[in-house]
Amino acid sequence: MSTLITDSSRSNYLNAAYGIKSWLLTKDHKRIALLYLVAVSIFFSVGGLFAALIRLELLTPEGDMVQPDIYNRLFTMHGVIMIFFFLIPAIPAVLGNFILPLMVGAKDLAFPRINLASFYVYVVAGILGVWALINGGVDTGWTFYTPYSSMYSNTQVTLVAMAGFIAGFSSIMTAVNFIVTVHRMRAPGLTWFRMPLMVWALYATSIIIMLATPVLAITLVMLMLDHSLHIGIFDPAQGGDPVLFQHLFWFYSHPAVYIMILPAMGVISELVAAFSRKKVFGYTFVVYSSLSIAFLGFLVWGHHLFVSGQSVYAGAVFSILSMLVAIPSAVKVFNWTATLFQGSVSYQTPMLYALGFIGLFTIGGLTGVFLATMGLDTHVHDTYFVVAHFHYVMVGGTIMGYLGGLHYWWPKISGKLYPEFWAKISALLVFVGFNLTFFPQFIVGYLGMPRRYHAYPPEFQVFNVLSTAGASVLGLGYLLPIIYLTWSMRYGKKAPANPWGAVGLEWETASPPPTFNFDDDPVVEHEAYDYHHRPEEPRVA
Amino acid sequence: MSEHHIVTPKTYITIIAFLFALTAATVWVAFQHFGDPWNDVIAIGIALTKATLVVLFFMHVKWSERTTKLAVILAVLFLVVLLLITMSDFLTRGWLGVPGS
Ligand code: HEM
Ligand SMILES: [Cu+2]
Numbered sequence: 001m002s003t004l005i006t007d008s009s010r011s012n013y014l015n016a017a018y019g020i021k022s023w024l025l026t027k028d029h030k031r032i033a034l035l036y037l038v039a040v041s042i043f044f045s046v047g048g049l050f051a052a053l054i055r056l057e058l059l060t061p062e063g064d065m066v067q068p069d070i071y072n073r074l075f076t077m078h079g080v081i082m083i084f085f086f087l088i089p090a091i092p093a094v095l096g097n098f099i100l101p102l103m104v105g106a107k108d109l110a111f112p113r114i115n116l117a118s119f120y121v122y123v124v125a126g127i128l129g130v131w132a133l134i135n136g137g138v139d140t141g142w143t144f145y146t147p148y149s150s151m152y153s154n155t156q157v158t159l160v161a162m163a164g165f166i167a168g169f170s171s172i173m174t175a176v177n178f179i180v181t182v183h184r185m186r187a188p189g190l191t192w193f194r195m196p197l198m199v200w201a202l203y204a205t206s207i208i209i210m211l212a213t214p215v216l217a218i219t220l221v222m223l224m225l226d227h228s229l230h231i232g233i234f235d236p237a238q239g240g241d242p243v244l245f246q247h248l249f250w251f252y253s254h255p256a257v258y259i260m261i262l263p264a265m266g267v268i269s270e271l272v273a274a275f276s277r278k279k280v281f282g283y284t285f286v287v288y289s290s291l292s293i294a295f296l297g298f299l300v301w302g303h304h305l306f307v308s309g310q311s312v313y314a315g316a317v318f319s320i321l322s323m324l325v326a327i328p329s330a331v332k333v334f335n336w337t338a339t340l341f342q343g344s345v346s347y348q349t350p351m352l353y354a355l356g357f358i359g360l361f362t363i364g365g366l367t368g369v370f371l372a373t374m375g376l377d378t379h380v381h382d383t384y385f386v387v388a389h390f391h392y393v394m395v396g397g398t399i400m401g402y403l404g405g406l407h408y409w410w411p412k413i414s415g416k417l418y419p420e421f422w423a424k425i426s427a428l429l430v431f432v433g434f435n436l437t438f439f440p441q442f443i444v445g446y447l448g449m450p451r452r453y454h455a456y457p458p459e460f461q462v463f464n465v466l467s468t469a470g471a472s473v474l475g476l477g478y479l480l481p482i483i484y485l486t487w488s489m490r491y492g493k494k495a496p497a498n499p500w501g502a503v504g505l506e507w508e509t510a511s512p513p514p515t516f517n518f519d520d521d522p523v524v525e526h527e528a529y530d531y532h533h534r535p536e537e538p539r540v541a
Numbered sequence: 542m543s544e545h546h547i548v549t550p551k552t553y554i555t556i557i558a559f560l561f562a563l564t565a566a567t568v569w570v571a572f573q574h575f576g577d578p579w580n581d582v583i584a585i586g587i588a589l590t591k592a593t594l595v596v597l598f599f600m601h602v603k604w605s606e607r608t609t610k611l612a613v614i615l616a617v618l619f620l621v622v623l624l625l626i627t628m629s630d631f632l633t634r635g636w637l638g639v640p641g642s
Contacts, residue, residue, distance in 0.1 A: 311637075
């Protein structure tokens with residue numbers, strides 16, 4: 001154990017080669033993860049800037065800061081950037097890329113070059129998106145609904161759709177890599193049902209990506225054709241059907257919400273086990289819940305179309321199917337809670353994020369069930385209630401999972417410990433700021449404030465002031481980790497191989513790991529999270 | 542890894558002959574009148590048959606291992622899900638009529 005304590009003379013993936021070229025042309029999954037970390041952080045900041053401008057405009061009921069057409073561009077670019085360039089790649093391409101090969105005891109992903117290519121494809125998509133932004137942006141909402149987007153909007157619909165199209169290929173490349181790695185490169189002894197739940201979650205996510213993303217690609221191609229050549233696939237005036245666009249778009253985008261949440265759920269399983277020192281309760285159930293979320297997630301997309309002119313009969317079926325998805329989601333929540341029961345729980349920063357996730361995801365998921373009820377959705381569709389729902393799952397869920405995971409694996413990634421005090425402060429700010437921002441939106445949405453308007457009746461102001469105040473706290477909460485994590489890379493205390501006393505192959509190699517991950521090929525003799533069979537290891541951090 | 546199956550030129554030529562024949566059939570069918578949905582049904586049926594031949598022989602799925610076959614079947618299955626459930630909207634939209642008209 002103590003032989004694994006890092007000493008800086010030891011060769012690791014960070015000091016194995018120097019120079020900008022050794023980074024930009026690396027085939028090491030760990031370095032590619034760091035490239036992604038930088039890239040998604042940039043997009044997160046840009047998306048956050050748009051959010052700040054939206055919240056500022058909404059501070060007062062009058063539309064006084066920006067004109068409506070600018071406001072439309074702000075929320076569209078906020079949504080496009082956050083979803084396609086941050087939430088979808090964040091956990092798989094940063095944390096997954098880094099940790100999946102370590103967790104399965106492999107030297108790298110199956111196709112290191114495809115991994116690097118996926119990064120550059122993502123960068124190309126990102127540059128195209130930014131180019132579109134500079135040249136006027138888009139104003140259709142991130143959902144690009146037709147026929148407005150296809151026939152009327154004179155903003156950069158084609159360019160942005162192209163950016164989304166290209167970004168999809170990057171996701172697919174990552175997904176292929178994960179699937180093949182899990183099938184082919186597990187260490188001896190690591191049977192399917194000994195895999196950490198994070199690996200299962202990434203595997204299920206990859207399957208969704210493979211099956212759903214091509215549909216997004218073809219839908220965006222049709223949209224581009226309609227927008228640039230007016231061929232009229234979605235134009236009722238030419239015999240097309242605008243609702244068909246919504247079907248195709250949500251066939252991808254509902255599964256895409258699970259592309260965003262499943263990896264976060266994987267992280268939470270790891271955190272709950274490590275900080276309760278217990279095997280995750282009902283491990284097999286959690287595995288199957290990931291797989292059934294992946295499957296059921298494909299059958300519910302019509303819940304976005306309840307008031308779009310979709311047949312009520314189809315709506316009824318979608319409504320029932322949507323409620324079914326809540327079951328595997330609830331299985332996870334119950335099993336995490338049961339894992340905490342009688343565990344030896346400790347409250348380091350990653351665990352604070354995990355507990356935050358469990359509570360906030362539960363609220364987000366349950367309000368999803370409200371929305372899946374056709375009668376209720378008729379009233380709250382396109383109000384701030386929906387906005388609050390999806391921010392509870394995406395910001396309260398996915399981003400909490402991402403930050404929790406980033407802190408948990410940071411000692412492994414950087415070889416340094418982050419400052420626990422500041423990390424706890426920021427976790428607290430994120431939790432408080434988040435709820436202050438988004439809880440009032442449930443109320444104001446229920447009272448009838450529609451989404452996507454730059455002005456609103458004065459009686460809604462108090463909720464919006466709360467939201468904007470919360471957003472500034474939340475912004476501070478996000479700024480702190482950027483600062484102290486960067487700081488810790490240089491000045492942080494050296495991290496031992498296993499600072500949390502956790503089990504899992506990633507903790508059995510040095511921090512930071514050597515280029516090929518393990519000095520001796522690992523062999524797995526236990527099931528995942530077998531804390532009860534291991535001697536108590538000291539927690540350093 | 543399973544050993545690599547070598548496909549003889551004869552197989553390829555047979556399959557391509559089938560594909561051309563089916564293309565001719567598509568053209569012929571387009572000029573016939575089979576009554577409402579049937580022209581579409583037949584044309585799509587022929588297209589699916591051709592796609593299946595390409596996937597099985599040209600893409601070597603016939604000789605691939607079980608996981609690869611499973612991946613192909615899964616993809617087709619989800620395409621069916623997409624079409625079937627979308628049709629559940631389009632086919633039942635008229636049932637309620639439009640209020641006021
Ligand atoms: C527990 C299962 C869930 C159910 C039953 C559910 C249900 C719904 C329903 C019915 C809507 C449509 C509301 C409307 O537009 O009127 C909706 C919107 C949305 N949900 Fe969920 N949801 C669930 C979980 C999630 C998760 C996990 C995420 C993301 C991580 C998510 C993200 C979204 C987004 C982004 C929208 C809004 C899309 C838009 O119009 O811009 N949902 N949800
Ligand atoms: Cu949905």
